[in-house]
Amino acid sequence: MKLSNATLSQLPADVARPGYDRTALRPGIVHIGCGNFHRAHMAVYLDDLFAKGLGHxxxxxGAGVRAADGQMRGALAAQDYLSSVIELAPGAHKARVVGAMTGFVQVQPGNAALIAAMADPAIRIVSLTVTEGGYYIDPTTGTFSPEHPDIRRDAANPERPDTAFGAIISALAARRAKGIPPFTVMCCDNVPHNGHVTRDAVVGLCRLSNPELAAWIAASVAFPNSMVDRITPATGPRERAMAADMGLDDAAPVTCEPFRQxxxxxHFPAGRPPLEQVGVTFTPHVDAFETMKIRILNGGHAIIAYPGxxxxxxxxxxxxxxxxxxxxVDAVLTREVLPIVPPVPGVDLSDYKALIIQRFSxxxxxxTVRRLCLxxxxxxxKFIVPSIRDGLAAGRDVAGLVLASALWCRYCFGESESGAVIEPNDPNWDRLQDRARAAKAHPAEWLAMPEVYGDLVSNPKLVVAFDRALTAVWQHGSRAAMAAYLERRA
Structure with missing residues (x-):
């Protein structure tokens, strides 16, 4: 039965559904980028909040600026903006229908509808999940790049912006002109210091066309930092079949692990929903939680990915x-990552690592391993090189982290160790593959990427360690290289 408001009462009894009157909801948040993670994370927290009778x-x-966002809008509009979320605990699946979204802005060139929606005084938060690579960061400097073609195009045409950041600027300008207080811009992407990064993108773009407005945004608009976490695989035939087996005819079902954080x-001057009532942690120590998660969870994913x-x-x-x-992965995290992760209030890092291992398993x-390799x-x-840098600065051994990076290089050669072709799996695949092939004979060629390794390209300890690791991988194979590491450090 097709998912819709009309069919909610006819869903199987074991499928949870919104525990509130959806007609009483009023939008206060515009969210740009309504992919799987958003619908399994932020939308679920708000669904829980609304079920408590709070924050209606x-x-x-919903909103977006890409063609894929338009496709998502069509899929969700056809089912009254409901989404099914299936939590995958070992040995048990639990499905729910989430009703926290009440509409989806038309996706169009120039983003007039999106700008108008964000200019509405009822909207007090604009949130984003536009992927880790969507913030126009110069890979060499690690800061906002004003030279990106998308940014140059928006700077030349601020009245018809194509990027989310250009649309945010236009909406803030419209609110300012009418005396409406600015909304808070809340990044929900897995990006270090994500509030600062989002602020840099918005203010940096605005400076190119309207420095005075950029100064007002920098002084007046809040960009709180956050850390988000929930493993949410891509939706494919398996996930659609799973939803169908549970009685859900959903054009865009989401599956995820039970854990979320x-x-x-x-920092929400325009107000916020009381999300602390449903498990969100508000703290001035976001940096500590973020470093823990990025170094241990995301770093752990990278350590698993390439040998897999x-x-x-x-x-x-x-x-x-x-x-x-x-x-x-357990040895590298325990010996090389945990000792350089700063303390996190109320968290035992060893327990957190054990939880991560459990979640991965x-x-x-x-x-999929391929998703982790992407x-x-x-x-x-973001996930490996900072730990290498900190380990070297502390005089610690980083052989396992360096081996993980060498395995990435070997993966980018484009063949698994069985000789199977590895299809392109990076926006820069061709360049990485050329460099990986050159590095087979001259490992230092791989390190000569300042956008990845920064000034570590000239660190003699890293150069020697990487040469040793990549040579061992090519001469003896990844398993022998991992075995040697494990035996040497036992």
Whole structure:
């Protein structure tokens, strides 16, 4: 039965549904980028809040700026903006229908409808999940790039912006002109210091066309930092079949692990929903939680990904069932990452690592190794290289982290160790593949990417360690290289 308001009462009894009157909801948030993660994370927290009878003027108005967002709008509009979310605990699936979204702005060139929606005084938060690579960061400097073609285009045409940031600027300008207080801009992407990064993108773009407005935005608009966490695989035939088996005819079902976490700075001048009532942590120490998560969870994913990919392993839980890969990720996290992660209030880092290992091993999620390997050129500088840098600065051994980076290089060669072709899996795949092939004979060629390794390209300890690691991988294979690391550090 097609998911809709009219069919909610006819869903199977074991499928949870909105515990509130959706007609009483009023949008207070415009969210740009309504993919799987948003609908399994922020939308679920708000659904829980509304079920408590709280915050009914904080419903979500979906939005987007890409063609894919238009397709999502069509799928969700056909089912009254309802989404099914299936939590995949080991041995048990639990489905719910989430009703926190009440509409979806028309997706169009120039974003006039989106700008008008954000200019509405009822909207007090504009939130984003536009992917880790969507913030126009110069890979060499790690800061906002005003030279990106998208940015140059918006700067030349501020009245018809194509980017989310250009649309936000136009909406803020409209509110300012009418004396309407600015909304808070809340990034929900997995980006270090995500509030600062979003502020840099908005203010940096605005400076190119209207420096005076940019100064007002910098002084008047809040961009709170946050840390978000929930493993949410891509939706494919398996996930659609799973929803159908549970009695859900959903054009865009979402599956996810049971665990979720959201940590935020409490900086919302225009107000916010009382999300602390449903488990969100508000703290001035977001940086500590963020570093813990990025170094241990995201870093752990990167450590698993490339030995799994080279071994032709399809799923993450299958990689975790491989005794050697499990031992490798556990050893690198324990010996090289945990000692350099700053303390986190109320958290035991060893317990957190154990939780991460447990989450990675969940067979129901069926997250893919290929997804973890995706976009290494953007992820390695965030998830692995900072730990290498801090370890070297502290005089610690970083052999396992360096080996993980060497395995990324070997993966980018484009063949697994069985000789199977690895299809392109990075926006910069061709360049990475050329460099990986050159590095087979001259490992230092791989390090000569300042956008990834920064000034570490000239660090003699890293150069020697990487040469040793990549040479061992090519001469003896990834398994022998991991075994040597584990034996040497035992």
């Amino acid at each position: 003027d904080w419903a979500i108005l 959201w940590v935020m700075e409490d 990919g080279l071994a032709d392993i399809e799923h993450v839980h299958e990689a975790m069932a491989d005794a050697q890969i499990l031992a490798f 969940n067979p129901e999620v069926a997250d 976009d290494g050129s953007n992820r390695q500088p």
